[in-house]
Amino acid sequence: MHKEITSFQNPLIKQIVLLQEKSRERRKTQLFVIEGLREISLAIKGGYLLETLLFCSEIIPEEEIFILKESANSEAEFIEITSEIYEKLAYRSSTEGVLAIAHSKTLQLANLQPATSNPLLLVAEAPEKPGNIGAILRTADAANVDAIIIANPKTDLYNPNIIRSSVGCLFTNKIATGSTSEIISFLKENKINIYCAALQASVPYYTCNFNESTAIVVGTEATGLSNEWLQNSHQNIIIPMQGEIDSMNVSVAAGILIFEAKRQRGFN
Numbered sequence: 001m002h003k004e005i006t007s008f009q010n011p012l013i014k015q016i017v018l019l020q021e022k023s024r025e026r027r028k029t030q031l032f033v034i035e036g037l038r039e040i041s042l043a044i045k046g047g048y049l050l051e052t053l054l055f056c057s058e059i060i061p062e063e064e065i066f067i068l069k070e071s072a073n074s075e076a077e078f079i080e081i082t083s084e085i086y087e088k089l090a091y092r093s094s095t096e097g098v099l100a101i102a103h104s105k106t107l108q109l110a111n112l113q114p115a116t117s118n119p120l121l122l123v124a125e126a127p128e129k130p131g132n133i134g135a136i137l138r139t140a141d142a143a144n145v146d147a148i149i150i151a152n153p154k155t156d157l158y159n160p161n162i163i164r165s166s167v168g169c170l171f172t173n174k175i176a177t178g179s180t181s182e183i184i185s186f187l188k189e190n191k192i193n194i195y196c197a198a199l200q201a202s203v204p205y206y207t208c209n210f211n212e213s214t215a216i217v218v219g220t221e222a223t224g225l226s227n228e229w230l231q232n233s234h235q236n237i238i239i240p241m242q243g244e245i246d247s248m249n250v251s252v253a254a255g256i257l258i259f260e261a262k263r264q265r266g267f268n
Contacts, residue, residue, distance in 0.1 A: 032158035039168035046171035050076035059097025109178035119146035134165025135251030147174040202236035210261035
């Protein structure tokens with residue numbers, strides 16, 4: 001028998017709405033909300049601890065709840081909610097009737113340990129739009145990069161829009177955040193070559209050798225990379241463009257550059 005919530009006035013329901021809407025609340029409590037069976041499953045696989053899992057038995061089959069119970073941490077509390085409450089809380093109607101409150105991770109650069117002797121890292125400086133951040137995380141997952149680092153983040157990474165647009169890839173990547181200065185120091189200490197996507201003093205990306213330890217660094221479409229990156233770049237790289245404009249979506253650019261590095265490495 002599960003505990004059941006039937007009232008919109010329940011404190012837990014109010015807390016979920018706050019966590020969904022307020023980054024301040026997420027930071028204060030170190031909790032965030034995950035919506036969707038696939039996303040919750042990936043979070044569990046990525047070592048995230050669940051505090052509470054809410055499910056609507058009218059939508060999600062009992063066997064799926066059993067699987068989640070088997071894979072989640074034993075302290076996670078499972079609570080049944082009505083379809084009306086689920087509809088109030090869910091952003092998407094197609095997320096299988098399940099939501100979770102999970103504990104966030106610190107994502108500190110100091111905790112990042114490159115797993116190989118010649119890592120391939122993707123660094124994004126100051127991305128703002130959740131959709132772009134989600135797409136970058138999907139690119140990093142698809143290419144199986146060793147880690148993704150967000151410099152000077154403008155949005156907290158546990159924003160529901162980032163989780164949603166990353167389709168759970170927030171949980172499948174090794175992720176760290178830090179200031180530009182901290183990240184440059186980290187890369188230099190670990191003898192990782194810095195390749196900056198920039199227009200100035202650049203060479204076509206496919207002329208570079210990405211087989212050694214490599215960090216590919218991308219900035220925003222509006223402002224590009226800060227001078228600090230350009231001053232510490234091993235080599236600036238450019239994607240030659242044949243149209244009328246000189247920039248493309250940051251996640252698309254990241255995909256082109258990262259997959260060239262993967263091609264050179266034999267997709268290892």
